[in-house]
Amino acid sequence: MAVCKKLAISPAMLVLGVESSCDETGLALYDTQRGLLAHALHSQVAMHEEYGGVVPELASRDHIRRAIPLLEQVLQKAGVARGDIDAIAYTQGPGLAGALLVGASIACGLGLALDKPVLGVHHLEGHLLSPLLAKEPPEFPFVALLISGGHTQLMRVDGVGGYELLGETLDDAAGEAFDKSAKLLGLGYPGGPAISRLAEFGDSGVYTLPRPMLHSKDLNFSFSGLKTAVLTVVKNQTTNICEQDKANIARAFVEAIVDVLVAKCLAALKQTGMKRLVIAGGVGANRQLREALNAAAAKRRFKVYYPELEFCTDNGAMIAFAGAMRLQRDPKAAQRDYAFNVRPRWPLDELRRV
Ligand code: KG4
Ligand code: ZN
Numbered sequence: 001m002a003v004c005k006k007l008a009i010s011p012a013m014l015v016l017g018v019e020s021s022c023d024e025t026g027l028a029l030y031d032t033q034r035g036l037l038a039h040a041l042h043s044q045v046a047m048h049e050e051y052g053g054v055v056p057e058l059a060s061r062d063h064i065r066r067a068i069p070l071l072e073q074v075l076q077k078a079g080v081a082r083g084d085i086d087a088i089a090y091t092q093g094p095g096l097a098g099a100l101l102v103g104a105s106i107a108c109g110l111g112l113a114l115d116k117p118v119l120g121v122h123h124l125e126g127h128l129l130s131p132l133l134a135k136e137p138p139e140f141p142f143v144a145l146l147i148s149g150g151h152t153q154l155m156r157v158d159g160v161g162g163y164e165l166l167g168e169t170l171d172d173a174a175g176e177a178f179d180k181s182a183k184l185l186g187l188g189y190p191g192g193p194a195i196s197r198l199a200e201f202g203d204s205g206v207y208t209l210p211r212p213m214l215h216s217k218d219l220n221f222s223f224s225g226l227k228t229a230v231l232t233v234v235k236n237q238t239t240n241i242c243e244q245d246k247a248n249i250a251r252a253f254v255e256a257i258v259d260v261l262v263a264k265c266l267a268a269l270k271q272t273g274m275k276r277l278v279i280a281g282g283v284g285a286n287r288q289l290r291e292a293l294n295a296a297a298a299k300r301r302f303k304v305y306y307p308e309l310e311f312c313t314d315n316g317a318m319i320a321f322a323g324a325m326r327l328q329r330d331p332k333a334a335q336r337d338y339a340f341n342v343r344p345r346w347p348l349d350e351l352r353r354v
Contacts, residue, residue, distance in 0.1 A: 017320025020103030021095025025066040026316030038077035060098035089323020092120025093343030100342035108338040117334030126318035127280040130307040148281035149175035162353040167219025177223035202251025285312035329354040
């Protein structure tokens with residue numbers, strides 16, 4: 001795993017990261033000299049699957065059960081003791097209030113017990129910086145497309161905390177559009193990977209779906225109409241929808257959303273004059289999107305960077321890493337005041353550059 005060069009010049013610091021904003025419990029240990037030492041994750045997907053989406057109260061209770069065993073796992077994998085930890089970074093928001101409270105209380109309880117400082121991290125900053133954990137990390141500045149279950153944003157990133165919002169979705173997030181459309185096709189939760197796999201078997205051109213705001217001349221998105229278009233196609237089927245038809249619809253959906261995402265990325269690069277594009281968040285794992293972006297990058301001579309696949313979706317490594325980056329730049333960012341609060345809603349551009 002890569003070590004950020006800017007961090008390596010400062011004294012070594014071992015940061016524990018705790019992620020619990022939604023349906024994944026993630027713990028990780030990042031060392032500023034040695035890189036990522038260990039990370040462990042428990043996904044609650046199987047538990048929420050039968051409800052077709054995340055049940056917040058079940059999510060909180062499961063985080064409570066999983067966090068400490070995962071902590072023991074990462075300590076063991078990294079070969080370090082609790083006392084070796086220098087600081088604890090936890091996801092303070094945005095996310096589900098109850099789920100965030102579990103991570104915050106565990107991080108602050110550990111901090112108090114070990115007499116170590118704690119730091120609340122913005123979940124989306126974790127996603128944004130996660131490509132810096134890859135073997136070939138991008139340099140600042142870059143344009144970032146943040147595409148997760150709850151967010152779709154184009155940002156200009158000048159450094160840690162230097163985020164300027166260029167455009168965002170006016171309604172559904174890209175991941176939400178994947179999940180809702182997958183549900184309409186009778187696929188499981190989460191829908192993104194399922195609809196993407198099914199699309200591989202579909203024929204192109206059988207169905208044509210809209211590409212909302214493709215020509216809007218700004219960098220905003222809108223995906224709720226695309227989901228409604230999928231609903232209309234499904235409802236218009238006169239007979240029971242067969243597997244091939246489902247695959248054809250999935251293909252049309254993926255093509256439409258990928259077209260819009262790629263076009264807006266190109267427009268953001270043009271507007272900012274930048275040549276580096278970073279993709280972050282769960283939808284960044286999507287194969288068809290990566291293929292289309294790679295093709296566009298080769299043609300238009302820009303570079304596109306992705307997080308390692310395992311760090312596209314929620315994880316503790318990105319929180320440990322984001323915390324470490326902030327602490328290296330501002331050691332006072334972590335505190336020994338263990339009276340925590342969480343921020344279920346927290347705009348990313350409220351963060352200050354460090
Ligand atoms: O970043 P993430 O793990 O959680 C949030 O912070 O929201 O993103 C989860 C979202 C879900 O909507 C999921 O369906 C989507 O990422 N996703 C994908 C893929 N893998 C995950 N969407 C499309 N293709 C994928 N391969
Ligand atoms: Zn996320």
